Structures are given as C-alpha cells and as structure tokens.
Amino acid sequence: MARLNLLEETRFEKLPVSVYADEHIASKAVAARIASLIKRKQAAGEQAVLGLATGATPIEVYAELIRLHKEEGLSFQNVITFNLDEYYPMQPDAVQSYVRFMDENLFNHIDIKRENIHVPDGTLKKEAIADYCLAYEQQITEVGGLDLQVLGIGRTGHIGFNEPGSAPNSGTRLVTLDDLTRRDASRDFGGKENVPTKAITMGIGTIFKAREIILMAWSKKKAPIIKKAVEGEISGNVPATYLQLSDNVEFILDTEAASELTRFDIPWLVKDCIWDEQLIKKAVIWLSSEVDKPILKLTDEDYNNHGMAQLVTEKGPAYNINIQVFNKLQHSITGWPGGKPNSDDSQRPERAEPAKKxxxxxxxxxxxxxxxxxxxxxxxxxxxxxxxxxxxxxxxxxxWDTDVLRYMEFAIDFDKSIGKDTKELTAIYEKMRVFLEKKQPNEIDLPEIRNVxxxxxxxxxxxxxxxxxxxxxxxxxxxxxxxxxxxxxxxxxxxxxxxxxxxxxxxxxxxxxxxxxxxxxxxxxxxxxxxxxxxxxxxxxxxxxxxxxxxxxxxxxxxxxxxxxxxxxxxxxxxxxxxxxxxxxxxxxxxxxxxxxxxxxxxxxxxxxxxxxxxxxxxxxxxxxxxxxxxxxxxxxxxxxxxxx
Incomplete structure (x- = not known):
C-alpha cells in the first residue's frame, strides 16, 4: 500500500527522484554511493570510471570524498575520471578553469594517478578541437565506458554545457553558451562580458552511455528548471528532459530544489492532505488563480473539479472556506507597519503597543x-x-572601476580648489590607474580601490x-x-x-x-x-x-x-x-x-x-x-x- 501511495504522489514525475532535507545530507549520500562503487571495483580488481561535474553543486560531494580518503582510507588508485566540460578558450591555471577547480576541490587532496585524470583542453587551436573531441570519446570507450556520471543542471536545463537545441545523440564537441548560462557565470568572471562564449562539452549521447547517472540540484533557484526536467515534456528546449529516456538515471535534490514538483507544491492533486490553515490558504489562492475568480466567488464545483474535493468535504461548504481565507488575506493588509496605536490589534499583523517602536x-x-x-x-x-x-x-x-577614478579626480580637484597639497592623493590616483589598466577579470582590487x-x-x-x-x-x-x-x-x-x-x-x-x-x-x-x-x-x-x-x-x-x-x-x-x-x-x-x-x-x-x-x-x-x-x-x-x- 505504501508503494502504491508513493506511485500516486509521484505520478507527474517521469524519472526517479530522491529528496533530502538539505544539500549537506544529500551530498554525503552521493559521496557514499561513489565510494561504494570504487570499493566494489577495487575488490574485483577493476577500474572505476567516473564522469565528474564542476560548479557549486558537487563541491560538498568532493569534500566528503576527500574526508573519506583522509579519515577512512578510501583510495582512488583505481579511479579514472572524465570531466564533463571546460570553457573555451581557457588556460588551465586561470581562476575560472575547471582544471584548477578540480585540482583545488578534489584531485590535489586524494591519491588519484594524474594520468587517470581527463579534463577537456581549453587551450587547443580551433582547428584541432574536432579531432580532440573524437579522441576524448575514444578514451572513454577504451576504458570500458563511464560507470557513473555525476551531473548538475543549469537554469537553461543544460547538462554539461549541452544548451537548448542540443541533440539527444550528440557527442563531445565545441558549443556556444546560452546567454543565461553566461549571466549565471558572470560573477566568477567579473562581468558577463568576460565569460567565454564557447565551451567543450561531453554530449548528451555520451552522458547516456554511463551505466549510472546522478543529477544533483540544490536551492530554490533550481526549482523551476527541475520541475520542467522532471515533469515536463521531452524537448530540445530543455536538454535535461532527455534524461527521462534513461533507465539508469536518478535526480537527487534538496527540499528547496524539489519544492515546485507537484507532490510538494500542489499536493492536493496527488494525495489526501492534512489541511492546516496555511495549506488551505495556499490551495484557495491557487484555485482562485486557476479558475480566474475572486476568492468569494469560488464554488463547491470549482473545488471538486480541481482536485480539492477532500478540502470542501472536510472543511466546507466552499463559502465558509472562502470567507476564512478572504479574512486572513484582508487582515494582512495594513498601512501601519509599526502597529496602529490605540486600536484593536487582534486582527492586525503588528502590535499596537508600544505606540512608538x-x-x-x-x-x-x-x-x-x-x-x-x-x-x-x-x-x-x-x-x-x-x-x-x-x-x-x-x-x-x-x-564600477571607472567610478573610482571619477571620485578620485573629484577629490583631487576639490583639494586643489582650497589650496591643499594634492601630491599624496595624486600618487595614490596614479597607482590606481596603473593597476586598473592591467586588471584581470575578478582580480582583487588594491586596498585603496576597495576603500573608495x-x-x-x-x-x-x-x-x-x-x-x-x-x-x-x-x-x-x-x-x-x-x-x-x-x-x-x-x-x-x-x-x-x-x-x-x-x-x-x-x-x-x-x-x-x-x-x-x-x-x-x-x-x-x-x-x-x-x-x-x-x-x-x-x-x-x-x-x-x-x-x-x-x-x-x-x-x-x-x-x-x-x-x-x-x-x-x-x-x-x-x-x-x-x-x-x-x-x-x-x-x-x-x-x-x-x-x-x-x-x-x-x-x-x-x-x-x-x-x-x-x-x-x-x-x-x-x-x-x-x-x-x-x-x-x-x-x-x-x-x-x-x-x-
């Protein structure tokens, strides 16, 4: 019976989804699965071939793998890794490079053999990329294919850097990045204009060949795209929806990333609910929007036709529910955010006293x-x-750096106007100009610049x-x-x-x-x-x-x-x-x-x-x-x- 209930709750979901209380617990669970795979392969005298991702999502997974290595003796001697992607062009020692990311967040802290690490090369000449990508695919094939592919998801629905429009059978290749993807990366590069427009990425077809695929997502920010990927129709506009075709995939989410899935967001459509005051309020507001009626005009029929028969049966009739929610909303409105003095505050959001807060x-x-x-x-x-x-x-x-120079020029001119010696201020200004002319994206400003x-x-x-x-x-x-x-x-x-x-x-x-x-x-x-x-x-x-x-x-x-x-x-x-x-x-x-x-x-x-x-x-x-x-x-x-x- 429990299994049937779960199937009913998840009937809008087109692939397996596991939801954890937070990203810390989820990350440890994923790391434990990776560690288990590595140990099984070690026991059989085999290599474990991992497909790895970058970005904020897998950082705690890698931290837990490092802990398992240092504290519990997990060895990576038999592990071969292939990273999903790399910006192009990109030097491996650049702050934003995925080579550097992987070294700092995993490889430098474990006993993996350097020759077993593979990250797409962002330094190639453009004419060499096609052959390089074919060779990357061949390397994966020669070691027996990917045992486990770890994925994140971008807000465009990209997996790896397979942006909207990517084909489900695509292989490793050079791609053009979506504008939203570049905006999301802008903070790492000190502005969108500094984000590369292209990247080398494994293809969706490459990812599909993995014997096990785990896609992870944390935070409310990812909730809208997770809903599309899990419950939406398969579409090239959301590449992650292609994962619905795989028998080997699992989405691992925290509660925030899962929050817009039907079973959490609109639970009355998939199960009987415990109707507390807050859930009633949410459901009635949702119903009002669905049928395009003010709350006080909702009918029993509206409730019954939109999955809310249980609510109207338990708490109805509809008009009583409508009045309750309408009054709750009405009482939330106040022109007195500090409380209205000398008034009955039992139905107001803030207290009347003290009158002056x-x-x-x-x-x-x-x-x-x-x-x-x-x-x-x-x-x-x-x-x-x-x-x-x-x-x-x-x-x-x-x-903006230009504002710094403008304000410094103002200060120098003002000091001059009152006869003050500007030699020291001018020297600082010139030091700033020299630095800013050579400043690299996301380079830390001089202390004087930060102060200004x-x-x-x-x-x-x-x-x-x-x-x-x-x-x-x-x-x-x-x-x-x-x-x-x-x-x-x-x-x-x-x-x-x-x-x-x-x-x-x-x-x-x-x-x-x-x-x-x-x-x-x-x-x-x-x-x-x-x-x-x-x-x-x-x-x-x-x-x-x-x-x-x-x-x-x-x-x-x-x-x-x-x-x-x-x-x-x-x-x-x-x-x-x-x-x-x-x-x-x-x-x-x-x-x-x-x-x-x-x-x-x-x-x-x-x-x-x-x-x-x-x-x-x-x-x-x-x-x-x-x-x-x-x-x-x-x-x-x-x-x-x-x-x-």
Missing amino acids: RSLIFSPHPDDDVISMGGTFIRLVDQGHDVHVAYQTSGNTAV KAFIRKSEAIAGARYAGLQDENIHFMALPFYETGKTVKNPVTEKDVQLTMELLQQIKPHQIFAAGDFADPHGTHIVCFRIIIEALTRLRKTEEWTKDCWLWMYRGAWLEFETHEIEMAVPLSPQEVQRKRNAIFQHQSQKDRPVFPGDDEREFWVRAQERNHETAVNYHNLGMANYEAMEAFVRWKFDEKNTL
Whole structure:
C-alpha cells in the first residue's frame, strides 16, 4: 500500500527522484554511493570510471570524498575520471578553469594517478578541437565506458554545457553558451562580458552511455528548471528532459530544489492532505488563480473539479472556506507597519503597543533597504517610530572601476580648489590607474580601490536613509568582516560577525527587526547575513528579556517576491509613496542604469522593485481585495516554531 501511495504522489514525475532535507545530507549520500562503487571495483580488481561535474553543486560531494580518503582510507588508485566540460578558450591555471577547480576541490587532496585524470583542453587551436573531441570519446570507450556520471543542471536545463537545441545523440564537441548560462557565470568572471562564449562539452549521447547517472540540484533557484526536467515534456528546449529516456538515471535534490514538483507544491492533486490553515490558504489562492475568480466567488464545483474535493468535504461548504481565507488575506493588509496605536490589534499583523517602536532595518548591501522596503521604511519614519538602519556589508565589490577614478579626480580637484597639497592623493590616483589598466577579470582590487568603492556606497546609503527621514545617528555601518575579501567569494562567518551584530542589537533593543529574506541563492550574501542575525538573536534570547518582545519581519523584493499565500503583512503604497521610494533608490547612483552584478534580471533595481510591488497589489486585487497601486510584502520569522534556512 505504501508503494502504491508513493506511485500516486509521484505520478507527474517521469524519472526517479530522491529528496533530502538539505544539500549537506544529500551530498554525503552521493559521496557514499561513489565510494561504494570504487570499493566494489577495487575488490574485483577493476577500474572505476567516473564522469565528474564542476560548479557549486558537487563541491560538498568532493569534500566528503576527500574526508573519506583522509579519515577512512578510501583510495582512488583505481579511479579514472572524465570531466564533463571546460570553457573555451581557457588556460588551465586561470581562476575560472575547471582544471584548477578540480585540482583545488578534489584531485590535489586524494591519491588519484594524474594520468587517470581527463579534463577537456581549453587551450587547443580551433582547428584541432574536432579531432580532440573524437579522441576524448575514444578514451572513454577504451576504458570500458563511464560507470557513473555525476551531473548538475543549469537554469537553461543544460547538462554539461549541452544548451537548448542540443541533440539527444550528440557527442563531445565545441558549443556556444546560452546567454543565461553566461549571466549565471558572470560573477566568477567579473562581468558577463568576460565569460567565454564557447565551451567543450561531453554530449548528451555520451552522458547516456554511463551505466549510472546522478543529477544533483540544490536551492530554490533550481526549482523551476527541475520541475520542467522532471515533469515536463521531452524537448530540445530543455536538454535535461532527455534524461527521462534513461533507465539508469536518478535526480537527487534538496527540499528547496524539489519544492515546485507537484507532490510538494500542489499536493492536493496527488494525495489526501492534512489541511492546516496555511495549506488551505495556499490551495484557495491557487484555485482562485486557476479558475480566474475572486476568492468569494469560488464554488463547491470549482473545488471538486480541481482536485480539492477532500478540502470542501472536510472543511466546507466552499463559502465558509472562502470567507476564512478572504479574512486572513484582508487582515494582512495594513498601512501601519509599526502597529496602529490605540486600536484593536487582534486582527492586525503588528502590535499596537508600544505606540512608538524602535525599528531596526538590517540591509545586507547598502541599497537593499530602500529597494526592498523603501515605502515601509518611509512610512515607519513618517509615523513617528524610532527607526534605525544597519548596513551589514560595504558592498565594495559592486562598484564600477571607472567610478573610482571619477571620485578620485573629484577629490583631487576639490583639494586643489582650497589650496591643499594634492601630491599624496595624486600618487595614490596614479597607482590606481596603473593597476586598473592591467586588471584581470575578478582580480582583487588594491586596498585603496576597495576603500573608495566602500566610501561611494556608504555616501549613497547615507543619502538614501536621509531621504527616508533618518537622522545620521540612526544610520549604522557594520562592515561585517566575512564580506571584506575583495573577492566575490566571501570568507566563512566568524565569531566577530556575530558579536558585532549582538552589540548593535543590545545598543538599540528593537521592538521589531526587518531583515532580507531572499534565500534563493544558498551561498548569497542575503542568507549569510540573515543567519548571522538569527545566531545573534538566538544567543541574546537566552539572557536578555527585551528579545522576547522583539519581532523579526523578513522582506524581499530586490530579486524576487514572496508568494501571495506566504505574505503575513502587506503594506500598501499610494502613487505618491511609490515615487518617494523610487527617489530613495535613485540616491544609489553607482547601482543605477547598469549595476555591476545585475543577476538574471536585466531591469534596473528601481524598475524591478516597482513592478514587483505593483504585481503584489494586482495579485491581492485579483483575489478580491482593494485595488492598490503597489504593496510591499513581509513574512514574520517565528523563533518558537521550527524555522529552517
């Protein structure tokens, strides 16, 4: 019976999928399977032939294999490896090369024979590539083929660098990279313009010949493409869907990457559910969208025809459910994000008392505050709360080099205008110019350049916070040490990061905290900064009484928005307030027009924020709520419940 239930739950899935609680557990499971294969082959006196991938996804797998080698004696003497791909052109010692990646993350730490390592050669002359690719295929064949192929997946659906349009029988070859793939790699190369346009990759046909294929994916960022690959129709537009044709494949996912699969996202379509308040809210909002009706117009028939008969049977009739969800949504809307004084707050998102709250806005980068919650920021100040903003990092990697020289030239000219000696400043300026003329992509800036970039962003943050109405003494710059590497890859969080955060919290003793809740990128600055806040508050909650009355609200908006069913506080903005928010964002001139790290959204930050806030308001209106110009959305983090990152 359990097997039948599982088959019913997974009936939309066209290949085997295993879901783990997080990427750490999943990575150890994959490493254990690789180790088991190696040991079986060793016992039989045979070679284990592995197809390996690069990128962030397999890093913890390789770390666990290194641990197994060093601590448990796992030997790689009988292992032969073939890597999936390499950028072209690419020198093997370049920071971005996959030769270097594999050495640093695996090969340099185990006892594999160097002659058994194969990574596509990114240094070849173009006319030599075709013959090289044929020879690469022949080498795989000569050692008996791949026993196990490890894959990641790109957001285009590519496996290896087999981009949309790749043929299912394709072999190793030179390919042109999709624009989205190059955008995703831009941070490693210091800008998309520095990412190679081509790569050498094993083909889909080559991958298919492996006796076992494991595709791994972690994080919410991969969820949309995982849904297409697992549940979508086979199509050259999503090369990973070809894996549905294999009898030897398994997708290994964490819960976030699996979150858009039907059994997790829309479970009522595949199984009976335990209908708690949050699931009812999600299901009714989904149904409203499916049938294009406001919530209060949904009928029993709508429920029955869309897989929700169980809900209407257990909790119905439909109108009672509709009223319950409608009221829940209606009560999430408030023009008083700090609480409305002298009012009944039993149905409001925030407490009425104290009437004047100490509000602390944590901003991971120097512009997240106004981009993500600028309207609410201004509203809190206008309504008389004691608002503080804390910029957790300097953001000094996200300023154009040309801006540095421009600001230095301004400083020199100003000193000259007041008769000040500019010899020392001019010498630093010339040193900067020489460095920047020869600077390589992603090369670490000189300390003086990093300082100027930090000063630029600091001055913009001050201007934005002042525009929102803050006094200078309420603007705090934390410069958390984990960020100050000068590189896009940051240091691990240390005790110093937590202590600095605890000290600020103890100084302000806020009644409410606002923090960035964008967790799509598990290695991004936002989630790192949020974890520091949680650790600091967790420690303080053990000894300091004020923390028991401190609420933590998560905001989004710079990169994505909360789903409507998740929103617990929606702050409506008038057209005039939207304009004020836009003006606050405009204070961040270094991020305007074309920021250094735009992500996969080509719109300017103010445009993204404005359109996402408008979309949230439209979603509420379509569900039957009032028609606002825009809305900023928040979700409360509840320490007394199980919250996971």
